[in-house]
Amino acid sequence: MSADPRGDREGIGSLFDELEELEDIVDSDEERRQVREAMRAAADTQDDDPAVFGRVIWGFDREDFAEAVLGSLLFGIPMAVEGGTIDAGRHIAQHPLYFAGTLATAVAMVVGILYVADFQDVRVAHRIFGVFPRRLVGVTLTPLATSVALLTAWGLVDWSSDPAVVWESLCICAIAFVPMAIGAALGDILPGS
Structure with a gap:
């Protein structure tokens, strides 16, 4: 059984939503930097995805x-x-x-x-x-x-x-x-x- 690639892209969008919320509530600059690194890593995971639309930019x-x-x-x-x-x-x-x-x-x-x-x-x-x-x-x-x-x-x-x-x-x-x-x-x- 193969995973639905559209579901993966929606998952990335949901992940970004949660990380953006986390970025707003963390207390220190170091924690914000770590959240931004997680966002960058999440965006980079899409590089192997052949989909044209539905990516998080x-x-x-x-x-x-x-x-x-x-x-x-x-x-x-x-x-x-x-x-x-x-x-x-x-x-x-x-x-x-x-x-x-x-x-x-x-x-x-x-x-x-x-x-x-x-x-x-x-x-x-x-x-x-x-x-x-x-x-x-x-x-x-x-x-x-x-x-x-x-x-x-x-x-x-x-x-x-x-x-x-x-x-x-x-x-x-x-x-x-x-x-x-x-x-x-x-x-x-x-x-x-």
Whole structure:
């Protein structure tokens, strides 16, 4: 008789729930460190599991960063060669609220993919300033930096001293950032994460 692999994944999720509760009630930093080590060990036990979905995703390391970069590039290279990216960037440069809405939409989609859509059981391991999940910051800033680097390297944006040109370049990068953020989030949470 074989074990149900879905039950094992649900077991890992339950284990994480219990460890997170334990982390909240332990008294010392040493005990919290031991609980985090147990969480890391539990996450590592999934590495041999061939399942694509249903894994517990915990922590954000250089492998996750590399996956986010790859996802950004897979979704971003078509944006870099598509002339509509520049046209859309110029349009939102004329409407600053659209620029803000574009960035907010991209971040909301990343949050949705990571924490709401339930593709994977994504847990917050570390918070920056005690507020922002490291995974969210990493998966958001990675495609932003990738869009700026890619579009600059390919000569599609100009960072001259003219503020109007810099603003337009920033808006063009924001347009490319949207699909790159989606790609980064998906690249990060899909195996081999």
